Amino acid sequence: MITLNRSHVISAEFPDNETVRFNGIQDDHIYSMEITMDVRIADGEILAIDGKMKRYTNFVCPRAELILQSAVGVSLRKEGWDRLVMKEIGRKGCEHFAEIIIECGHCLDQARLSKALWQALEKDPAADQQAFVQNWINEHPENQLG
Amino acid sequence: MTVRFLRNKVVEVEPLPDGSLEVLWRLTDDLLKAEIILKVQPPDLEIVQAGAKLERLVPEAWQSAPELIKKVEGVRIGSGLRKIVQGLLGGENGCALLVHAVLECSNAVILNFTRPGVQMLEGLTDEEKLSLTREMLKTNPRLIRSCVAFQDDSPIMQGLEL
Secondary structure (H helix, E strand, O other): OOOEEEEEEEEEEEEEOOEEEEEEEEEEOOOEEEEEEEEEOOOOEEEEEEEEEEEOOOOOHHHHHHHHHHHOOOEOOOOOHHHHHHHHHHHOOOHHHHHHHHHHHHOHHHHHHHHHHHHHHHHOOOOOHHHHHHHHHHHOOOOOOO | OOOOEEEEEEEEEEEOOOOOEEEEEEEEOOOEEEEEEEEEEOOOOEEEEEEEEEEEOOOHHHOOHHHHHHHHOOOEOOOOHHHHHHHHHOOOOOOHHHHHHHHHHHHHHHHHHHHHHHHHHOOOOHHHHHHHHHHHHHHOHHHOOOOHHHOOOOHHHOOOOO
């Protein structure tokens, strides 16, 4: 049988042209928690964040929800951003919250690319998707996909 | 509002009859479909077998993933793993997705061994849980200040001189 299963579900919506809103869920046999955060597309800065612990291992864990606010201002583009999130949110708060933020960060460029590809296919349903992806990666040197 | 991107990721640990652990990591989103399988051999948690399959719109730089992942065969899940995996699978000619996948698989193996201990606490009173947690901190000092529950101002830490 499976003795440990962990799932992450990350979604991205674009409330306006400057912002991407992530919702991230982590669920496994031990932990369950959720994060919503707004990120400025231009520089990857976290503008707002909120989190909820649903399943955890001891009565102190929910205090980590307050620590989440120290993620506001962190840029998901700055070198070493993931280590910073693990240090400031993970070690001072909860590493599972940090893992969700990091997973959302890993989806930043994928979400932008996905939106751009959708828009391209609206104009030309027969567009070469593989070529579009590679061109987009080449034309956006700030991306962390390659 | 509809979402413009949706990622589902799952990692599973399955103990096999030969005593090894099979770790299956899968990702599916609007652009990618990926599957990583690691076979991990206790007691030293050596990765004895590793495979990867990436499909859909795979960036050119990641297309060598099935060959690249073989580099982690022989690596042990333990201290220094992050640096070792980054060195083997990351960097300019590497694949960031594989780095994340292998580290997440390794984390799942550790959680797999953590789960029985967490479940054991469930039948205990709050006082018994607190007492056991404090004992655990004495024998695992690396946990001190590792999260909000083990910071100096946490009720769990009160009275402990660690």
